Amino acid sequence: xxxxxxxxxxxxxxxxxxxxxxxxxxxxxxxxxxxxxxxxxxxxxxxxxxxxxxxxxxxxxxxxxxxxxxxxxxxxxxxxxxxxxxxxxxxxxxxxxxxxxxxxxxxxxxxxxxxxxxxxxxxxxxxxxxxxxxxxxxxxxxxxxxxxxxxxxxxxxxxxxxxxxxxxxxxxxxxxxxxxxxxxxxxxxxxxxxxxxxxxxxxxxxxxxxxxxxxxxxxxxxxxxxxxxxxxxxxxxxxxxxxxxxxxxxxxxxxxxxxxxxxxxxxxxxxxxxxxxxxxxxxxxxxxxxxxxxxxxxxxxxxxxxxxxxxxxxxxxxxxxxxxxxxxxxxxxxxxxxxxxxxxxxxxxxxxxxxxxxxxxxxxxxxxxxxxxxx
Amino acid sequence: xxxxxxxxxxxxxxxxxxxxxxxxxxxxxxxxxxxxxxxxxxxxxxxxxxxxxxxxxxxxxxxxxxxxxxxxxxxxxxxxxxxxxxxxxxxxxxxxxxxxxxxxxxxxxxxxxxxxxxxxxxxxxxxxxxxxxxxxxxxxxxxxxxxxxxxxxxxxxxxxxxxxxxxxxxxxxxxxxxxxxxxxxxxxxxxxxxxxxxxxxxxxxxxxxxxxxxxxxxxxxxxxxxxxxxxxxxxxxxxxxxxxxxxxxxxxxxxxxxxxxxxxxxxxxxxxxxxxxxxxxxxxxxxxxxxxxxxxxxxxxxxxxxxxxxxxxxxxxxxxxxxxxxxxxxxxxxxxxxxxxxxxxxxxxxxxxxxxxxxxxxxxxxxxxxxxxxx
Numbered sequence: 001x002x003x004x005x006x007x008x009x010x011x012x013x014x015x016x017x018x019x020x021x022x023x024x025x026x027x028x029x030x031x032x033x034x035x036x037x038x039x040x041x042x043x044x045x046x047x048x049x050x051x052x053x054x055x056x057x058x059x060x061x062x063x064x065x066x067x068x069x070x071x072x073x074x075x076x077x078x079x080x081x082x083x084x085x086x087x088x089x090x091x092x093x094x095x096x097x098x099x100x101x102x103x104x105x106x107x108x109x110x111x112x113x114x115x116x117x118x119x120x121x122x123x124x125x126x127x128x129x130x131x132x133x134x135x136x137x138x139x140x141x142x143x144x145x146x147x148x149x150x151x152x153x154x155x156x157x158x159x160x161x162x163x164x165x166x167x168x169x170x171x172x173x174x175x176x177x178x179x180x181x182x183x184x185x186x187x188x189x190x191x192x193x194x195x196x197x198x199x200x201x202x203x204x205x206x207x208x209x210x211x212x213x214x215x216x217x218x219x220x221x222x223x224x225x226x227x228x229x230x231x232x233x234x235x236x237x238x239x240x241x242x243x244x245x246x247x248x249x250x251x252x253x254x255x256x257x258x259x260x261x262x263x264x265x266x267x268x269x270x271x272x273x274x275x276x277x278x279x280x281x282x283x284x285x286x287x288x289x290x291x292x293x294x295x296x297x298x299x300x301x302x303x304x305x306x307x308x309x310x311x312x313x314x315x316x317x318x319x320x321x322x323x324x325x326x327x328x329x330x331x332x333x334x335x336x337x338x339x340x341x342x343x344x345x346x347x348x349x350x351x352x353x354x355x356x357x358x359x360x361x362x363x364x365x366x367x368x369x370x371x372x373x374x375x
Numbered sequence: 376x377x378x379x380x381x382x383x384x385x386x387x388x389x390x391x392x393x394x395x396x397x398x399x400x401x402x403x404x405x406x407x408x409x410x411x412x413x414x415x416x417x418x419x420x421x422x423x424x425x426x427x428x429x430x431x432x433x434x435x436x437x438x439x440x441x442x443x444x445x446x447x448x449x450x451x452x453x454x455x456x457x458x459x460x461x462x463x464x465x466x467x468x469x470x471x472x473x474x475x476x477x478x479x480x481x482x483x484x485x486x487x488x489x490x491x492x493x494x495x496x497x498x499x500x501x502x503x504x505x506x507x508x509x510x511x512x513x514x515x516x517x518x519x520x521x522x523x524x525x526x527x528x529x530x531x532x533x534x535x536x537x538x539x540x541x542x543x544x545x546x547x548x549x550x551x552x553x554x555x556x557x558x559x560x561x562x563x564x565x566x567x568x569x570x571x572x573x574x575x576x577x578x579x580x581x582x583x584x585x586x587x588x589x590x591x592x593x594x595x596x597x598x599x600x601x602x603x604x605x606x607x608x609x610x611x612x613x614x615x616x617x618x619x620x621x622x623x624x625x626x627x628x629x630x631x632x633x634x635x636x637x638x639x640x641x642x643x644x645x646x647x648x649x650x651x652x653x654x655x656x657x658x659x660x661x662x663x664x665x666x667x668x669x670x671x672x673x674x675x676x677x678x679x680x681x682x683x684x685x686x687x688x689x690x691x692x693x694x695x696x697x698x699x700x701x702x703x704x705x706x707x708x709x710x711x712x713x714x715x716x717x718x719x720x721x722x723x724x725x726x727x728x729x730x731x732x733x734x735x736x737x738x739x740x741x742x743x744x745x746x747x748x749x750x
Contacts, residue, residue, distance in 0.1 A: 043698060043705040050685065071697045075673050079693055087689040298450050310425065314462040318454055322446045323418060329704050330418040 006186035025143035065100035081141030204239035309341035381561035400518035440475035456516030579614035684716035
């Protein structure tokens with residue numbers, strides 16, 4: 001029996017509320033909870049698609065804003081779509097471009113119709129609407145598309161948040177209307193509303209009424225204190241249907257992922273593992289370490305003796321320290337491989353813990369190990 | 376039966392004079408003629424040791440000058456030697472550091488004892504002698520060591536060339552005396568003498584009388600016209616023993632390699648394939664192409680349809696063009712993989728042609744194909 005795509009199976013819920021699921025897409029099945037490496041410009045920085053397979057990536061993220069600007073979705077469509085372009089045969093989630101436009105700040109102008117902005121590459125004037133964002137994502141051929149939304153800054157006035165979330169709801173409706181329902185590509189709605197519980201509820205209820213294939217929490221990890229995000233995570237997942245996937249956008253550090261999985265979230269993305277790797281910041285079971293430090297100059301150990309990645313199987317901290325000091329590209333790739341492997345292994349460990357109803361213990365052990373920092 | 380190491384077997388000589396051989400080293404056997412990728416700072420730029428295996432590298436080169444400066448040969452020795460440090464289990468040839476010191480120009484001072492120079496990293500005063508160069512290379516644990524020599528500039532006065540080659544001969548003697556004969560590491564002498572046939576002869580005869588494990592031609596590809604190098608290649612290999620390997624240092628372009636193999640040379644190294652890859656210059660059976668060109672923006676073809684490398688099996692010119700334009704590190708690695716695969720495949724093709732006494736035809740076909748340039 002072939003399951004319809006998109007289709008989410010909720011396999012098990014741990015007593016804590018952590019969920020184990022399976023999301024079926026056009027390019028295969030994703031075991032949740034899952035972390036999605038970020039492939040901004042049709043590449044997860046420093047890595048090839050073979051590398052992504054080697055570290056156990058199941059699904060990756062592509063940035064509509066960047067691909068819209070260069071090389072353009074028409075070129076990618078002509079070349080057979082984003083999967084073929086970057087030689088990645090697994091599922092791809094594309095964002096709507098809204099977040100990148102939001103982060104351009106002053107140069108964007110939001111109207112009912114859509115958002116006008118200037119390219120960060122050449123300053124040319126560009127326009128993105130809910131319909132255009134869908135059109136681009138359909139041309140790219142991603143497995144999961146995101147609606148165009150407005151991501152309000154933090155902090156923001158309540159009146160601004162209300163207007164913004166209602167605009168995002170109208171854009172959600174237009175996104176649903178614009179998509180080709182026969183295409184098989186999933187479309188997710190994005191819950192906004194800042195840190196206000198009643199506004200998050202209004203946003204979630206509006207979206208759920210329209211009926212999306214999955215729901216994301218947006219507008220978090222935008223500079224708010226950690227406690228504010230935790231507060232939102234304490235109630236927002238409960239506003240969403242149990243039998244659909246929940247995606248926490250742009251989060252986060254390993255400890256954030258463990259907390260968010262405990263709160264009932266299923267999908268995550270973040271540039272941290274790859275960006276930190278390029279800055280020499282490496283993850284281990286005992287917390288982060290910085291390979292730049294002089295004490296690693298003659299350290300024969302791998303980054304983490306418990307890690308099974310290519311980097312830890314073959315190279316010492318001393319070698320990575322040497323490559324980093326010499327600005328060798330080889331080091332940036334080997335460290336990116338390690339950090340992504342760490343994230344993906346962490347998710348696999350959480351999936352196993354949930355399946356066996358021992359997520360509470362997993363979370364406790366994780367916290368106590370992480371407090372023994374290298375730094 | 377285990378063959379003694381180092382030991383060169385001359386398997387076959389083609390009617391043209393091209394040689395097919397086998398060089399046995401501490402870390403395995405090298406099929407000659409062979410190209411050695413350059414791993415300056417304990418890494419072939421952008422690539423891991425697994426990548427080197429994937430492109431078919433048999434032996435790589437390490438730069439004594441760079442490793443002496445950073446991380447230092449003592450650190451590498453303490454970590455188990457250069458092979459273990461960079462996780463490369465095949466043979467390694469190390470140069471003596473002389474060429475890099477030579478290229479520092481004005482800041483070096485040559486005396487009978489050795490050469491004083493300043494580090495390009497921090498300006499500190501350093502000293503290299505024939506004995507120290509051997510000591511460093513023994514600490515690194517390379518399979519083939521090179522004597523310290525002086526590489527004269529081009530052009531140079533005859534009187535300078537005479538003095539220089541005689542100094543290099545005295546340094547050759549001291550290198551032989553300094554090495555541990557029980558170590559199993561091969562030691563090569565370097566023939567100097569500029570573009571003067573009688574001086575090349577004096578240098579070669581002096582070295583052969585001392586008895587090295589192999590011989591290199593140095594002081595070529597230093598800015599002289601192509602015809603001058605060809606002239607030297609027409610007679611210099613004949614000055615060397617038939618049953619020992621001959622290494623042409625720092626050469627060169629694919630066409631140079633074909634010519635030099637025809638002249639009876641066995642081993643080569645050059646930074647061109649990797650450096651050019653990082654500049655977007657890619658090699659194909661029809662000559663070079665530059666991936667930066669706008670016409671590749673939507674070109675769905677691989678770099679070379681006849682190439683079997685990872686890059687050509689999975690990625691289009693359009694994708695590589697996109698990565699290069701976006702300054703994505705992934706592209707630099709994929710293009711380096713391709714160019715090195717090209718070089719190593721060219722050498723494999725030459726080995727097969729020599730074995731079958733059809734090197735003359737191979738050389739003719741190669742030249743006629745290369746004239747159909749992409750650029």
